Amino acid sequence: KFVMLKPSYYMVVLGTLLASSPAYAYLDPGTGSILIQALLASIAVASAGVATFWAQIRAFFSRFSRRKSADQSSDRADDDDTSHS
Numbered sequence: 001k002f003v004m005l006k007p008s009y010y011m012v013v014l015g016t017l018l019a020s021s022p023a024y025a026y027l028d029p030g031t032g033s034i035l036i037q038a039l040l041a042s043i044a045v046a047s048a049g050v051a052t053f054w055a056q057i058r059a060f061f062s063r064f065s066r067r068k069s070a071d072q073s074s075d076r077a078d079d080d081d082t083s084h085s
Contacts, residue, residue, distance in 0.1 A: 062084065
């Protein structure tokens with residue numbers, strides 16, 4: 001459901017963005033290492049999640065490959081039947 005906001009809301013947001021002043025924030029070298037740690041932790045968690053549910057993920061996709069291979073094998077059987085006639 002899409003909610004239409006009043007134009008005054010947009011004016012307040014635009015005014016706030018235009019009236020803001022620079023923060024002059026300092027990012028020390030530790031910030032970069034924290035970001036790298038967060039990225040590596042995310043990769044580790046994703047890997048652990050995939051490893052934990054690997055059997056279920058594989059079973060899910062094997063359903064599609066079994067159907068496809070069953071269809072192909074039935075097509076081959078049909079081809080074999082027609083080639084001997």
